[in-house]
Amino acid sequence: MNLRPLFSSFAAVLALVGILLMSGAPLLAADAAHGAAPAAAAHGSAAPADAHGHDHDAPTPTLIQSFGYSYLTAFLFCLSLSLGGLIFVIIHHLFDAGWSVPVLRLAEHMACLIRPVSIMLIPLLVLQRYIWPWLTVDPAADHALNVKRVLLNQYSFNILLVGIFLLWNYMAFSFRSYSLAQDKDGAAIWTFKARKMAAWGIYVYGFSITLVIILLMMSLQWQFFSTIYGVYYFAGSLWLTLATLYGITRYLMTRELAPVIFPRQIHDLGTWFFAFTVFYAYIGFSQYFLIWNAALPEETFWYVDRERGSWWEVGMLLLFGHFFIPFLALLRIDAKMSLFVMGPLIAWAWLMHYTDMTFNVMPVLWRTGLHVTLFDLICWLGLSAILAKVFWSDYLKYPKWAQKHPRLQEAITHHDIPADPIGAD
Amino acid sequence: MSATLTKPVGLLAQYETPADLLHAALEVRNAGYKKWDVYSPFPIHGMDAAMSIKNSKVGYFTFTGAFIGFFAGMIMIWYMNKFDYPIVIGGKPLFTPLFAFPVSYEMTILLGAFGTLFGMAFLNRLPKLYNPLFNVERFKRATDDKFFVYIEAIDPKYSAESTRALLEKTGASAIEVVED
Numbered sequence: 235m236n237l238r239p240l241f242s243s244f245a246a247v248l249a250l251v252g253i254l255l256m257s258g259a260p261l262l263a264a265d266a267a268h269g270a271a272p273a274a275a276a277h278g279s280a281a282p283a284d285a286h287g288h289d290h291d292a293p294t295p296t297l298i299q300s301f302g303y304s305y306l307t308a309f310l311f312c313l314s315l316s317l318g319g320l321i322f323v324i325i326h327h328l329f330d331a332g333w334s335v336p337v338l339r340l341a342e343h344m345a346c347l348i349r350p351v352s353i354m355l356i357p358l359l360v361l362q363r364y365i366w367p368w369l370t371v372d373p374a375a376d377h378a379l380n381v382k383r384v385l386l387n388q389y390s391f392n393i394l395l396v397g398i399f400l401l402w403n404y405m406a407f408s409f410r411s412y413s414l415a416q417d418k419d420g421a422a423i424w425t426f427k428a429r430k431m432a433a434w435g436i437y438v439y440g441f442s443i444t445l446v447i448i449l450l451m452m453s454l455q456w457q458f459f460s461t462i463y464g465v466y467y468f469a470g471s472l473w474l475t476l477a478t479l480y481g482i483t484r485y486l487m488t489r490e491l492a493p494v495i496f497p498r499q500i501h502d503l504g505t506w507f508f509a510f511t512v513f514y515a516y517i518g519f520s521q522y523f524l525i526w527n528a529a530l531p532e533e534t535f536w537y538v539d540r541e542r543g544s545w546w547e548v549g550m551l552l553l554f555g556h557f558f559i560p561f562l563a564l565l566r567i568d569a570k571m572s573l574f575v576m577g578p579l580i581a582w583a584w585l586m587h588y589t590d591m592t593f594n595v596m597p598v599l600w601r602t603g604l605h606v607t608l609f610d611l612i613c614w615l616g617l618s619a620i621l622a623k624v625f626w627s628d629y630l631k632y633p634k635w636a637q638k639h640p641r642l643q644e645a646i647t648h649h650d651i652p653a654d655p656i657g658a659d
Numbered sequence: 660m661s662a663t664l665t666k667p668v669g670l671l672a673q674y675e676t677p678a679d680l681l682h683a684a685l686e687v688r689n690a691g692y693k694k695w696d697v698y699s700p701f702p703i704h705g706m707d708a709a710m711s712i713k714n715s716k717v718g719y720f721t722f723t724g725a726f727i728g729f730f731a732g733m734i735m736i737w738y739m740n741k742f743d744y745p746i747v748i749g750g751k752p753l754f755t756p757l758f759a760f761p762v763s764y765e766m767t768i769l770l771g772a773f774g775t776l777f778g779m780a781f782l783n784r785l786p787k788l789y790n791p792l793f794n795v796e797r798f799k800r801a802t803d804d805k806f807f808v809y810i811e812a813i814d815p816k817y818s819a820e821s822t823r824a825l826l827e828k829t830g831a832s833a834i835e836v837v838e839d
Contacts, residue, residue, distance in 0.1 A: 568714075
């Protein structure tokens with residue numbers, strides 16, 4: 235087993251912890267000098283229960299907060315690509331799938347983007363006290379925080395994040411190293427090893443993605459709780475990943491991957507993308523529907539915040555742009571093969587998932603409506619450019635597909651493409 | 660049905676393996692026949708392409724049924740809750756698509772399924788209680804271990820001699836005239 239990636243991730247995390255320890259003291263001092271952190275003031279830590287609807291006079295966010303939130307949004311977007319790749323690989327091994335073998339290597343590279351994403355986590359941990367308001371709220375003065383303090387305290391927050399990111403690195407790089415080892419000797423043992431890891435990995439994945447999303451995204455408004463929140467993020471993540479994977483596969487199918495990619499792979503990726511368009515909407519609707527019906531103030535405030543000002547329009551954009559447009563566009567069987575439909579839809583998926591992340595993160599900071607800053611653009615383009623660079627250099631560095639995977643032949647020879655569409659001859 | 664069968668309505672050819680049937684289907688397709696079909700105890704991969712069968716039109720029936728179902732559900736709930744018998748429950752509005760959605764969704768599925776089922780039956784001209792193929796004794800094995808091609812006499816390219824010659828060329832193990 236190739237241990238190098240593991241060591242370098244470990245070194246990255248060590249560096250991260252070091253920075254944390256060094257930066258912790260001055261940050262604390264700065265907070266003490268300014269009194270309560272501005273983000274905490276925006277929420278009214280003294281009376282959280284009734285402050286939600288009445289704080290239009292929230293102070294203007296500082297530059298560092300504005301940057302921190304933009305960075306967090308872009309970070310969650312990038313994390314989606316990596317975790318989407320990881321679950322793609324896990325599902326491939328769990329189902330002993332045949333059709334996805336030619337794109338497996340691409341998914342493994344995407345999963346291994348967790349390493350740059352882990353490094354991107356460092357600035358968030360450094361800036362944590364400017365981003366997560368509850369870190370500067372006294373649990374004794376806040377009932378919601380007090381009852382959640384087992385999870386929502388500085389130690390759990392940092393240890394869990396670092397630990398889970400390490401675990402994801404371990405899983406992603408193990409899957410790829412098994413696959414690369416199989417390229418050399420073609421032994422079946424690597425497939426069995428990967429399958430074993432996928433078997434426990436699916437549980438670890440489910441729990442860890444929920445925990446991380448609770449910590450990174452949901453705890454921005456710590457009074458809120460929704461048990462479906464992790465699944466919601468997961469659904470959007472895999473949706474984005476499938477769109478991206480479709481685009482990459484489509485591009486490479488006429489180039490280096492021509493010997494292994496056939497219309498079947500393209501169609502199956504498109505179908506899966508379609509399925510997750512529906513699954514995302516199903517989860518998003520379920521969350522809204524249950525909260526709307528139960529009408530508990532500690533849950534509804536989250537949506538009330540997101541119906542204020544132009545956030546209402548952003549919500550509508552998600553409803554139509556994230557679901558109805560792709561759903562109706564992809565309904566026909568031949569749409570999944572059409573570059574004319576899928577091409578624009580991939581770019582649209584990127585925009586919609588970023589909008590989704592904005593809709594979840596930004597109303598905490600910009601309470602009166604959508605507020606786009608230059609930070610948003612810089613962070614989003616900058617972080618995704620880094621991922622693209624890493625992905626591409628990985629792609630060039632290793633064999634282009636799983637060379638000796640036992641099911642490669644099956645994937646190449648079984649061409650069950652859909653029948654000609656109606657009207658075409 | 661004791662009357663004698665006199666009118667020939669087509670030719671039935673029997674094959675021993677799925678591969679033979681697939682190749683025969685290709686030949687018949689390439690010869691330009693339109694009114695013909697194949698019979699097999701199980702689905703054969705690639706047969707749709709070999710017969711040049713386009714994607715089924717049943718999706719349009721499904722979509723129409725689903726569309727009607729969704730809006731029928733919405734209108735039904737609007738009529739009952741907001742118009743016919745309004746009761747305020749839990750301070751909620753009398754009508755919003757939100758709480759009407761699950762029922763409308765179920766109606767979408769239900770009428771979508773009806774559209775699929777009845778659309779399929781309509782496109783396949785079912786139910787059909789009689790088919791001249793039932794007169795052929797050997798055709799019973801189409802549900803067991805034999806494979807058949809049936810070319811109807813109403814096909815414009817059909818002729819008793821040339822069609823038989825074509826089927827012989829494809830390696831049929833038996834060829835029989837179907838009568839009605």
